[in-house]
Amino acid sequence: MLLNLIIGEYSMDMEIQDDYLETMTDSFDKMDREMRQGVQLGQQWVGDPTQLQRCQVAADKLLSAIENNNETLAMLTGGYIVSHLSDIKQIKINTEGEPAETEFH
Template identity: 35%
Template sequence: MILNVVIDDQLLELNVPEAFMEQAHDFFAKMDADMDQGWQVDREWIEKPDTMLRAQIAANKLFTALENEDHKLGRLMAGYIVSRIPNVESVELNPAGETRDHRINIEQAATDDAPPSSAEIAHPGIPQGLNKMQAMAQAAKDVSKVFKVGKQYRFSVYNHAKDSWEDSPAIADKAQAEAMREHAFKARFDALCG
């Protein structure tokens, strides 16, 4: 199977062969057993991560593996996502965001019990279905400007589900922080447009 991964508008097609999935079955089961014990997701301890959050945790590890050119770990994480969410269409990795900011896009089933949209998963609690002008105004409220903390830069994104602001990771370069903020802004705008 091919898992489509998008990073900064760049599409990667990761090949996850069926034979590899069978060989990695025990590894995937061990990952699930570890997550059954609870998991630290950014600054929050989650007692029982659900299937989608587990996929986002794997997506976060996939992003790190791709950054470090760790092909074995990357294939394992891609395989885990495909094995747990068989109807995955693509994974959008957000370099500026946290674990929950990685979007797992699911093929929409033609049934009434279709899974929640990727916007609802990646940005829980946000208003959806806004027109472009409303979405632009709301995204401007939800994603702060870049600000300096010591010698590093950050920006914040409002989490509607938790009714709180979440800071980006510390970024050494202001231009990079602005680029990452722009990416977060676009992701929020797209989610608001629903």
């Protein structure tokens, strides 16, 4: 699957293979278990995050991974989002420190 990322004025495509998604289900499940404990979403603590909020947290980590050239974390967080939002084609990642403003299309 090709996922378009919009980061400020920058646009890039990220390819996530179906077989990668299949092999990472245990890791995605672990991420879900950890996020069920609550997440920090920008300035706000969310005790019981929705699926959308979990994906916004993952998108924020994806942004950090891209900024730090951490391909492993980028693939993990991108794969997590794709596995939870099956019809997703594009992510507009908020770069102003407000992950709750990140949009999924």
